[in-house]
Amino acid sequence: MSTRAVRRRLKSGTMTGVVAALAILAVLPLLLIFGDLIHKGASSIDWNFFVKSPVPAGEAGGGVANAIVGSVIVVLLACVVGMPIGVGTGLFLAEFGNGRMGWTVRFIADVLNGTPSIVVGIFAWTWLVKPVGHFSALAGGAALAILMIPMLARTTEEMVRLVPNSLREAALALGYPRWRTSLTIVARTAMGGIVTGGLVAVARIAGETAPLLFTALGNLNFSTSIREPMQTLSLQIFTYATGPFEEWHRMAWAAAVVLMALVLTLALAARWATRQRFGNKSAI
Amino acid sequence: MTEAPPQEFEAGQPTAHAAAPVLRRSARNFGDPAYRFLLTAVALVLPFLLLAIGAQLFVGGWPALSRFGFKFITSTTWDPVAEVYGAAPMIFGTVVSSLLALLIAVPLALGTAIFLTEFAPKWLRQPIGFLVELLAAVPSVVYGLWGIFVLIPMLRGIALPPLRATLGWTPFFKGVFYGPSMLAGGVILAIMIVPYIAAVSREVLLAVPATQREAALGLGATRWEAVWTAVLPYGRAGIIGATMLGFGRALGETMAVTMVIGNRHDLGASLLAPAYTMAAAIANEFSEATTPMYLSALVAVGLVLFVVTITVNALARLLVWRVAKGAAVGSKAL
Numbered sequence: 001m002s003t004r005a006v007r008r009r010l011k012s013g014t015m016t017g018v019v020a021a022l023a024i025l026a027v028l029p030l031l032l033i034f035g036d037l038i039h040k041g042a043s044s045i046d047w048n049f050f051v052k053s054p055v056p057a058g059e060a061g062g063g064v065a066n067a068i069v070g071s072v073i074v075v076l077l078a079c080v081v082g083m084p085i086g087v088g089t090g091l092f093l094a095e096f097g098n099g100r101m102g103w104t105v106r107f108i109a110d111v112l113n114g115t116p117s118i119v120v121g122i123f124a125w126t127w128l129v130k131p132v133g134h135f136s137a138l139a140g141g142a143a144l145a146i147l148m149i150p151m152l153a154r155t156t157e158e159m160v161r162l163v164p165n166s167l168r169e170a171a172l173a174l175g176y177p178r179w180r181t182s183l184t185i186v187a188r189t190a191m192g193g194i195v196t197g198g199l200v201a202v203a204r205i206a207g208e209t210a211p212l213l214f215t216a217l218g219n220l221n222f223s224t225s226i227r228e229p230m231q232t233l234s235l236q237i238f239t240y241a242t243g244p245f246e247e248w249h250r251m252a253w254a255a256a257v258v259l260m261a262l263v264l265t266l267a268l269a270a271r272w273a274t275r276q277r278f279g280n281k282s283a284i
Numbered sequence: 285m286t287e288a289p290p291q292e293f294e295a296g297q298p299t300a301h302a303a304a305p306v307l308r309r310s311a312r313n314f315g316d317p318a319y320r321f322l323l324t325a326v327a328l329v330l331p332f333l334l335l336a337i338g339a340q341l342f343v344g345g346w347p348a349l350s351r352f353g354f355k356f357i358t359s360t361t362w363d364p365v366a367e368v369y370g371a372a373p374m375i376f377g378t379v380v381s382s383l384l385a386l387l388i389a390v391p392l393a394l395g396t397a398i399f400l401t402e403f404a405p406k407w408l409r410q411p412i413g414f415l416v417e418l419l420a421a422v423p424s425v426v427y428g429l430w431g432i433f434v435l436i437p438m439l440r441g442i443a444l445p446p447l448r449a450t451l452g453w454t455p456f457f458k459g460v461f462y463g464p465s466m467l468a469g470g471v472i473l474a475i476m477i478v479p480y481i482a483a484v485s486r487e488v489l490l491a492v493p494a495t496q497r498e499a500a501l502g503l504g505a506t507r508w509e510a511v512w513t514a515v516l517p518y519g520r521a522g523i524i525g526a527t528m529l530g531f532g533r534a535l536g537e538t539m540a541v542t543m544v545i546g547n548r549h550d551l552g553a554s555l556l557a558p559a560y561t562m563a564a565a566i567a568n569e570f571s572e573a574t575t576p577m578y579l580s581a582l583v584a585v586g587l588v589l590f591v592v593t594i595t596v597n598a599l600a601r602l603l604v605w606r607v608a609k610g611a612a613v614g615s616k617a618l
Contacts, residue, residue, distance in 0.1 A: 012506035016403050022395025023404075026482065027415040029475045033422060033430050040433070088326035096320060101327075106328050107601060113536045114529065114597035115337070115590065116536025118563045122570070122586045123337045126344060146333060153330065166602075179319030207423020210538035210563070214571045234425045234539075241429045242543060249433065256426045 041253035049254060053222045054236075057245055064255050067236040070137065071262075073224065074216055074232055075206050077141025079198075082148035083094045086201070087194060089149065090156020106157075109150040112217055120146050122210035129215060137223075137230035141218030144205040148252065150246040151201045159193025160186060203266035207259060209234035233259045236241055323378065336592065345584030349575060362549045364573075368417040369581035373551040377466065377559040378589070382534035383539065384470030384555070385477055390527055392450060392474070393481035400482075401489040402511050413486075420479035428543030431472045436463045436544060439471065444556075464546035467555040472544050473534045481530040488607050489505060489515060490524030525603030532596040538563040561588045 055062035062074035124143035217229040359370025500514035546558020
């Protein structure tokens with residue numbers, strides 16, 4: 001073999017090693033973060049952490065019960081508003097989305113998907129906080145809903161488009177009107193995928209902080225009123241991490257473990273649901 | 285014919301709709317347009333939201349924009365007491381931290397995408413792909429927490445000495461390193477955007493026809509040469525689009541950056557000095573903005589951020605769509 005050929009092969013082998021190393025380097029931070037979360041956070045989690053509200057700074061003990069409940073409420077509010085609109089938009093894109101309007105809506109969904117969440121926070125503040133005069137969980141939920149809609153629209157569209165056309169044709173041939181075919185045959189067949197998309201979207205918004213800073217604001221006390229300011233896990237982590245007290249930092253790590261566990265569970269559930277339906281063909 | 289309920293078809297489904305076929309024709313004709321109208325109305329929410337957000341930011345930011353004019357984006361003075369607002373340091377900080385992030389993230393992400401699509405053995409693709417995916421699932425505020433307590437000490441201990449030794453003579457690595465800095469902001473952003481760029485690049489590379497590779501290999505190219513000369517050029521537009529998507533994410537990223545960038549209205553060349561970004565300024569100052577002009581200035585910052593990210597994103601989508609036709613890349617980057 002000529003030296004040139006050897007050199008080319010050597011280069012090919014080297015570059016394979018280089019891209020493999022880059023891939024490992026890319027996932028290294030994740031492993032470090034998981035390690036640190038377990039190392040620094042897990043030890044601070046006990047029963048009180050889940051059932052008690054925060055105590056004044058400087059005192060030991062206390063928990064994040066208010067933040068956990070708050071996160072759940074704000075996310076549920078977002079789902080109530082965002083899910084119907086997101087899924088409806090996705091259905092529109094899949095069923096009637098081949099024209100110019102479909103293209104436009106699809107494009108806007110993708111563009112809105114990349115809009116900074118803090119900007120959405122300003123928007124929600126102007127409409128739901130400023131006129132009322134006080135911060136509220138409702139405003140936070142609305143901000144998260146806005147973030148949810150474009151995500152859901154696109155995943156729903158993809159899932160509905162996966163439904164084989166023969167199924168639709170069979171229903172139409174049996175005399176089903178189009179709307180009924182769409183809702184009871186097509187959407188129901190795609191339901192698993194739509195649920196997956198919903199789980200992914202919930203996992204994403206559950207960790208959002210920026211749009212809640214001046215909508216839900218945060219609350220030191222336990223509150224379930226959606227007209228009042230409300231604490232969420234993400235807001236709590238932000239406050240504790242940037243605060244001056246050792247005890248707060250410890251609590252921030254512990255809260256981060258809870259939040260990560262929540263997000264991971266949702267992400268894994270979504271992945272599991274997808275694999276159930278489509279086999280494991282997708283890697284990312 | 286119309287009387288026959290679709291028995292066989294419904295066999296696997298729990299609820300039978302035997303009533304459907306006997307619907308009167310008029311009802312059927314009414315249902316379809318109504319369904320279409322309803323979905324169209326719902327789908328109009330998104331365009332409406334985009335317009336409403338843009339309009340509202342413009343209206344809210346107008347007092348500040350009209351008062352300071354062009355100076356709003358060129359002046360470096362941000363003084364709430366004297367009611368003088370110039371956003372140049374934040375705009376600078378936003379762009380520089382995002383570019384720094386790209387500089388680090390693009391090689392990592394592209395390497396990952398190439399490895400996953402072209403070289404990795406089958407059994408390895410799934411786990412690595414999944415880990416990259418999880419990287420996108422970590423909430424921003426957790427990255428910030430990790431940045432404050434782990435990344436910054438790590439930068440100080442491990443990364444900084446060699447950087448100072450080799451590049452210490454440049455203006456970029458001069459001065460004291462207190463911790464929160466442009467460098468820390470750029471690095472945390474890089475970690476956060478890697479999964480987005482990797483996911484989209486991977487999809488772009490997968491969309492490159494196999495014949496492209498086979499032709500190169502058939503001509504005697506090595507595997508790397510096939511990737512470098514046949515696959516990457518084919519997907520170039522899409523990869524540029526993926527990079528821009530990452531850039532858009534980095535520009536608008538808020539919490540993690542706020543927590544590690546130092547939040548100071550300064551404009552300097554040193555990456556070791558604290559800086560500020562537009563998103564961080566809004567996050568920090570919005571709820572304490574006491575005067576209408578202060579508030580308006582912050583909304584105007586939001587408007588600048590919105591316009592820039594929308595533009596970057598729109599261009600990126602068009603580039604990606606050209607390659608991976610119509611795929612919802614990015615929206616399922618998790």
